[in-house]
Amino acid sequence: MKTGDAKAAYEALSAKASDIVRQLSLAGIGLVWLFRIGNDKTPALDQALLRAALWITVALLCDFLQYLIGSITWFLYFRRKEKQQIPNTEEFQAPEQLNWPTWFLFCLKAVLTIVAYAVYIIPYLIRRFVD
Numbered sequence: 001m002k003t004g005d006a007k008a009a010y011e012a013l014s015a016k017a018s019d020i021v022r023q024l025s026l027a028g029i030g031l032v033w034l035f036r037i038g039n040d041k042t043p044a045l046d047q048a049l050l051r052a053a054l055w056i057t058v059a060l061l062c063d064f065l066q067y068l069i070g071s072i073t074w075f076l077y078f079r080r081k082e083k084q085q086i087p088n089t090e091e092f093q094a095p096e097q098l099n100w101p102t103w104f105l106f107c108l109k110a111v112l113t114i115v116a117y118a119v120y121i122i123p124y125l126i127r128r129f130v131d
Contacts, residue, residue, distance in 0.1 A: 014106060021113050022063055028056045028116055035128070052120035059112035066105035073098055 038044040
């Protein structure tokens with residue numbers, strides 16, 4: 001295996017994980033809306049669903065920030081290399097620290113989504129349909 005193969009694998013898997021976290025987050029918001037209590041004029045949320053919505057909202061914010069910060073970081077790094085007049089065809093190693101903020105946000109959004117489901121949504125659904 002080449003290092004390029006390992007890089008391609010983690011890039012593909014992290015992209016898919018990001019997609020799944022985003023889909024789970026949006027599905028969670030849909031579940032919160034579906035199981036709201038009250039009526040159309042005065043809807044209310046169960047406390048567990050309200051807390052889940054908070055965790056999911058923060059996860060979606062982390063998703064946005066991951067891509068925004070990553071885009072800005074890599075644009076600034078590209079501009080620096082461009083000002084150093086590095087040719088487009090030249091190979092170089094980028095500092096690994098460039099990706100630390102985006103990796104942190106990637107992990108954080110996954111953890112936030114897992115907490116929303118494991119601590120709030122799944123127990124709520126079990127109480128609602130099993131008990």
